[in-house]
Amino acid sequence: MEPEKRPEDLTSPTPQEEAAPSPAEETPPQPEKKPYKPYSRKARLWAWVGIAFMVFLTIMYAYAFASGSILMY
Numbered sequence: 001m002e003p004e005k006r007p008e009d010l011t012s013p014t015p016q017e018e019a020a021p022s023p024a025e026e027t028p029p030q031p032e033k034k035p036y037k038p039y040s041r042k043a044r045l046w047a048w049v050g051i052a053f054m055v056f057l058t059i060m061y062a063y064a065f066a067s068g069s070i071l072m073y
Contacts, residue, residue: 039047
């Protein structure tokens with residue numbers, strides 16, 4: 001006669017169940033990632049030009065508001 005199983009024994013997986021992954025757990029093959037390609041030299045140059053122009057505008061607007069010349073119409 002087989003010994004009576006306790007409730008915690010019924011819920012724990014057997015060693016065979018632990019070893020074999022279930023079909024639902026298998027991940028589908030991932031598509032290959034494109035290799036990292038940095039921005040071109042021209043694009044980086046234009047980005048720096050844009051940043052410099054925005055800094056210039058910020059300084060000019062700050063100067064204009066600080067000097068009060070905008071309010072002198």
